[in-house]
Amino acid sequence: xxxxxxxxxxxxxxxxxxxxxxxxxxxxxxxxxxxxxxxxxxxxxxxxxxxxxxxxxxxxxxxxxxxxxxxxxxxxxxxxxxxxxxxxxxxxxxxxxxxxxx
Numbered sequence: 001x002x003x004x005x006x007x008x009x010x011x012x013x014x015x016x017x018x019x020x021x022x023x024x025x026x027x028x029x030x031x032x033x034x035x036x037x038x039x040x041x042x043x044x045x046x047x048x049x050x051x052x053x054x055x056x057x058x059x060x061x062x063x064x065x066x067x068x069x070x071x072x073x074x075x076x077x078x079x080x081x082x083x084x085x086x087x088x089x090x091x092x093x094x095x096x097x098x099x100x101x102x
Contacts, residue, residue, distance in 0.1 A: 054061045
């Protein structure tokens with residue numbers, strides 16, 4: 001009984017104390033989350049570095065980015081845009097002519 005009275009507080013302190021096992025478990029979960037975030041950011045950083053390299057060296061890629069993001073067109077080029085949905089959500093396939101010439 002005396003041994004139980006001595007061991008019970010020690011076990012409670014080891015489990016729930018400031019540096020106890022529960023605190024250790026939460027700290028380990030937090031560390032794993034940070035490591036996962038670091039890996040995800042490293043992959044994103046690598047993808048951005050590859051895109052920067054392509055933007056510096058690949059003229060065709062630069063042209064495709066300019067066409068997509070800035071809606072640029074070549075001289076005498078006509079862009080056709082199609083409405084996907086009609087008035088009742090049906091696919092009408094109606095053509096809209098965006099001719100850049102005056």
